[in-house]
Amino acid sequence: MQRPTVNDIARAAGVSLATVDRVLNARPGVRDQTISRVHEAIEKIGYVRDVSAANLARQRHYRLAFVLPEGPGQFLSALRDAIAEAAQRSIADRTDITVVSVPAHDPHALARALNALDCDQIDGVAIMAPETPHVRDAVKRLKDGGVATVALVSDLPNSERDHFVGINNVAAGRTAAVLMGRFLGGRTCKVLVLVGSMQARDSIERRLGFDQVMAEQFPSVDVLPSIEGHDDAETIGRVVSTALDAHREIAGVYSLGSGNRALTDCLRGRGVANDLVVVAHELTPHTRDALNTNAIDAVITQDVGHVIRSALRVLRSKSDGLEIVRSQERIRIDIVMKENLP
């Protein structure tokens, strides 16, 4: 009652191992008649290829790289941690993972880093970066060099990446809006929107989705123009305070980038943290803590572990020329509140 092997096929079809292998791997040099005989045997005894054994024999190793922006930020550290953990596990799985860090907000350094990747030394790359012409060119070079490429967290829609691993940010913004609107409970009021920088496409998309839903479903809420915090604690404190002073009717804050620590500090400092409805993105130690203390009401996030594991699966499949199961690689938009904190 063992699982059938290539030997069983060979015997059943009355041919040799090599012929079976040629058929299995669709290699040339076999008569059509023999091919069908082998296929029949495969069907009949229900053969399923043992992938590990195949990879072992093939000496297949996957050399993958992650290109990430440098800098702090708890989301990035979480991503790095997830990569480190995956790398640890993957080493037993004939997969070597390298992390390339590039200075943030430096398109040229990014392009240099991407162009420094040797297509012959690498099977796949996951890139987290804003899209620029340089990046597009670099991705094209990788593709031409036969390297599988995925965009990570932030899509590169106009580049020839093989896949995007991350959430739909318009939908994420819409989700934030529904929570905000419903938590505000139909009040006539204003909502502050805090953003890192207006440039980032993620922020633009989230804001877009947020505005759509607020306009459609919660017309009594006035969504103020975005204020930019530039990922800087002091700046965030200042602009948020200024806005709160200017608009007394503010009942909610939507934070769609990083800088949640500075935001909640500011709100706590003014003693309004528990009164305002605050919706933020990305589950980090800070936002987790803020949920626990009711300074943030809901967090929209994506599971970084899933993101990384999906990227790895996709890169391996693509570099083998296999198709992926798209449904399985869809990253979910998670809603986290104090009560369902993982």
Add this chain to the structure above:
Amino acid sequence: MQRPTVNDIARAAGVSLATVDRVLNARPGVRDQTISRVHEAIEKIGYVRDVSAANLARQRHYRLAFVLPEGPGQFLSALRDAIAEAAQRSIADRTDITVVSVPAHDPHALARALNALDCDQIDGVAIMAPETPHVRDAVKRLKDGGVATVALVSDLPNSERDHFVGINNVAAGRTAAVLMGRFLGGRTCKVLVLVGSMQARDSIERRLGFDQVMAEQFPSVDVLPSIEGHDDAETIGRVVSTALDAHREIAGVYSLGSGNRALTDCLRGRGVANDLVVVAHELTPHTRDALNTNAIDAVITQDVGHVIRSALRVLRSKSDGLEIVRSQERIRIDIVMKENLP
């Protein structure tokens, strides 16, 4: 620049392959001195065992079984589908999966099915069933027979199961309550609670968590006693209608079991589907559809794919006597609304 193998260790330590293997697998019959010599070599050249090769040589096969209640129900079908998909993928992974269906609500049939499992023919079992003394005994028998056992979706806290794969239902109920309370927006009103049968421990726990939060945070909402639908469409329609007639102030419905199809049909029939705040459990084609048509406002769910894959990982690890990474096996409480529908 290849990855080091057992041969490299053998050469570096000046011993044979067999000795290296004995050390690697902690088998007896090696001098302490030799052991440390080998360990040093392993450290020095940074060896990591190739799991696929090991499994290949070991001829290890995992024979796992899922014991599930019979009957319809979209959650169960989703679970079955997920198992089928996992089985499909696992066949290439030396794992054979069997599904055992037992009549629902029949403790003796369940016990018989569990006792029919041959401990020598099976490595692990995942059980989805209510806990009874018979089940406890059956689980004990499996454990004594060296079979790994996990409880699936519904815990068996007093049995000697190795692990529970599923969500904390008290927390799930609390999550439902926060959404319900906040979506009701501070109104003074009543909430209907619909349950399949009051017996199921999942339902009891969810109701418990729900009541906790409603009492603590939303005292203006009156949560009515549970009404039982017994998973029967007609019954559900009747009891829900009766309750709605009896209490005009009902503004929300919490459905904590199955029967969501009948519930939404009833609400739609009365034309109140869009006015009431409805929170339900488990994402199925019906609840998905109801979210899209605004008949349900939020669904608390768990990813069945994750549940099954986690169960498989845990069963494999446990049957190898390995410890699991608990954090990685934690199933999340997912909140799904129309806007973040996967």
Add this chain to the structure above:
DNA sequence: TTGTAGGCGTTATCAC
């Protein structure tokens, strides 16, 4: 067009 033989990294069964 087909077959033979050896090897991938690990484990297991023998001898010594």
Add this chain to the structure above:
DNA sequence: GTGATAACGCCTACAA
């Protein structure tokens, strides 16, 4: 205690 040596299921020269 230790070491050859033959599997495991598959792939790939090289022969025929």
